Ligand code: SF4
């Protein structure tokens with residue numbers, strides 16, 4: 001059995017490691033490239049959302065590289081993600097590929113179902129399984145932590161590129177670490193080092209919140225490295241989604257009926273009083289939160305035809321008007337180009353800058 | 365003065381109007397609905413919606429805005445689920461919020477939530493809540509709810525969810541029971557009592573074919589033509605037009621697809637012609653149930669029609685940028701080709717689609733089906749003298765020349781072998 005799975009930013013090596021630890025051969029999914037997108041676009045329906053196209057392309061590439069098993073997550077709606085794997089399976093089979101597909105369905109309260117699915121690709125004793133899961137969890141948590149710190153330092157670093165370099169080193173080191181103890185040591189060391197990256201204390205960078213659909217928010221290869229690019233313009237970008245809190249909130253705590261997302265829901269309620277799947281409700285709620293905590297602007301990353309983000313996008317102008325926070329929506333599809341994105345980002349940053357200056361003059 | 369409730373004629377309207385209307389009628393309120401979709405309504409909708417919203421949503425917002433100043437309140441229910449396990453498209457779920465955030469100067473919006481996932485009693489509760497919100501007493505609202513639901517079950521709901529086969533209807537869509545209805549300068553009118561009270565209206569279309577609109581359907585959803593029609597002869601070709609009711613049965617949005625086909629003497633069936641029992645019998649066709657209400661019905665209705673009835677082709681009518689349909693369309697495309705060998709045509713419409721383009725593609729599709737069945741144009745058109753029945757002039761010459769070239773480009777899937785109807 002040669003397993004492959006969706007590629008997702010810095011997390012990919014961690015999952016490769018996990019499946020290896022569980023006693024499987026792994027075909028590490030390649031980082032999404034132009035070819036990935038072309039393959040996906042060619043075989044996916046025209047109005048499928050970008051994440052589906054990228055993942056389909058990734059699977060084709062991995063199958064070509066010899067993978068025979070695909071592991072992915074499902075869902076119960078109302079968004080399309082819940083039906084992704086069935087569609088992908090259908091398309092891949094009609095293309096003549098032979099493979100097995102496992103879908104981990106995050107069904108509320110049915111932890112046993114998840115366990116059963118997972119068991120089918122676990123070829124090690126339970127003690128080892130526990131170990132594999134905890135180390136994976138820790139690794140993910142530290143990678144998230146690195147990124148958080150890096151996002152803070154990068155906009156104001158004195159030596160350009162120093163935080164990015166440390167971040168990448170850190171991810172590589174974490175990947176090599178074998179057990180919890182090592183991970184903690186490496187993790188702490190890098191969090192520390194990242195925290196000490198030399199910065200220009202006098203700068204007060206613009207603050208922007210990044211909201212939108214989870215895949216395009218998390219995957220720099222498809223969002224044109226929007227955070228890094230903003231950082232390079234000297235703007236602090238706060239990413240609203242991280243995998244470690246996402247997984248916890250949805251798969252684990254949901255099963256225990258704890259809802260840490262309640263607050264976001266409450267913020268969204270005056271504007272959108274209904275979960276609409278994906279991150280639609282979060283996008284609205286988080287915009288309200290960013291506005292209230294003094295952010296200069298919000299950037300929404302929405303795949304073209306993404307249903308929940310279209311709902312959010314329709315509502316955001318009102319939030320923006322009511323709370324006085326500019327919102328830029330970047331709609332991403334296979335035709336989006338780096339140049340266009342950069343132009344829009346620069347214009348948006350300009351606008352925020354002017355707003356801030358005006359506000360400063362007014363209060364002076 | 366009784367309260368005037370405005371109901372936009374779009375999206376869930378096509379399924380639930382018998383329920384809403386009867387309920388408001390029982391409460392002694394007046395219902396005003398926006399008229400059939402027209403250019404003006406579309407323009408209104410396009411102005412207030414984001415560009416990548418699907419056409420049905422744009423049109424809905426246009427209908428909502430057309431009701432401004434015509435009604436005391438606008439009824440935009442949040443229809444979450446009507447059957448356990450199935451929810452509506454996320455855009456339905458956020459619909460009242462989207463409208464409120466983007467359409468200015470609307471009268472108050474009533475956005476009662478209908479979520480029947482936890483059982484049927486929720487429908488009664490929701491209606492009672494709706495009634496009291498509009499100022500009627502609890503007991504009165506309850507009685508109205510019970511009556512409206514009964515009416516809906518016997519009629520609308522039966523039509524939609526448990527429809528039986530066998531009743532045929534052909535012809536242009538009448539608004540809401542034609543004569544009994546209304547029309548005013550903006551296409552907005554007050555629906556009649558006779559409709560609400562259940563008066564069936566019989567009519568004939570220009571071909572002299574008997575048509576029935578039961579009060580139930582208010583003439584909104586057309587039933588398919590079953591059995592023999594037209595001078596007692598069997599129509600040679602049957603085509604299933606699969607798509608959400610608010611696309612297929614909105615002649616403006618669907619560019620008159622059904623009319624075009626029927627005028628070409630094609631027997632048309634839609635997903636509303638398949639009973640819920642038949643739909644649910646197709647569960648096994650999918651490894652996981654599609655969780656959207658209409659998509660689930662569309663897909664399974666198509667499977668039913670392909671497996672258990674004789675159809676010569678399947679047309680999927682879908683809206684540009686529709687999220688769920690990206691999945692439905694691909695499933696139909698692959699299964700029509702690999703599984704059932706039924707010719708398949710995907711027709712994408714949006715607010716700018718022209719009737720000519722749709723007609724051309726339907727024609728090409730028909731031509732291909734006819735050739736496969738070995739039928740001539742004359743047979744299709746019912747002999748000389750019928751050649752004017754709605755087809756483009758160009759179509760016939762193309763058919764007589766037997767020019768098949770370029771046809772494959774028009775079809776999304778080149779179909780190798782189709783089923784022959786004996
Ligand atoms: S949230 Fe949007 S992008 Fe993600 S699966 Fe749903 S529709 Fe697609």
Ligand code: SF4
Nearest residue numbers: 418453455683686687
């Ligand atoms: S199902 Fe498709 S057409 Fe209908 S509202 Fe949703 S996206 Fe629009």
